[in-house]
Amino acid sequence: MSVPARLQxxxxxWEGRNQLWFEPGSDAIECATTAEVRAEASGRMLAVRYQWSHDGKPCEGILLLGDDLKAGRCDAAWADSFHNGHRLMPLTGPAAGEGVPDLRGSYPAPPGPDWGWRITLEQPGADALLLRMYNITPDGTEALAVEASYSRRR
Known part of the structure; x- marks a missing residue:
């Protein structure tokens, strides 16, 4: 495993704005957000720890990811105090290498089938970071659920 090269x-x-959508087409709920991006496990993993709020209550999450270039995939684990409670969500996608991690996982939605969750993390510029999360219905329809836009903290 290694930190995706593009995210080194x-x-x-980081600090910025977080937008949350409960339904496609609804107005975004916005708040301030901060993030810390660190190399972990002797530089083999990337940890993104972030904080935000909803209805005045603090929320926090962590995304731990690494590229397995030999296997051609990126593996991650994600937890968020608002989105997935006490559950750790495993996610996987193609190895990011020089690209953007595009990770997919799923969560139970009883009494129906599981729903999907997709996370992307990109750095469009030296002082910009973008974390996006998408909700995916059982039929494959995808909708943006979270977009956190960060600027490097000085």
Whole structure:
């Protein structure tokens, strides 16, 4: 495992705005957000720890990911105090390498089938970081659920 090469420059402290959508087409719920991006496990993994709020209550999450270039995949584990309670969600996708991690997992939605969850993390510029999360219905319809836009903290 290794930190995706494209995200090496993302290490550091970040601040920005978080947008949350409960339904496609609804107005976004916005709040301030901060994030810390660190190399972990002797540089083999990337940890993104972030904080935000909903209805005045603090929320936090962590995404731990690494590229397995030999296997051609990126593996991750994600937890968020608002989105998935006490559950750790495993996610996987193609190895990011020089690209953007595009990770997919799923969560139970009883009494129906599981729903999907997709997370992307990109650094469009040296001082910009973008974390997006998508909800995916059982029939494959995807909708943006979270977009956190960060600037490097000075």
């Amino acid at each position: 420059a993302a290490l550091g402290d």
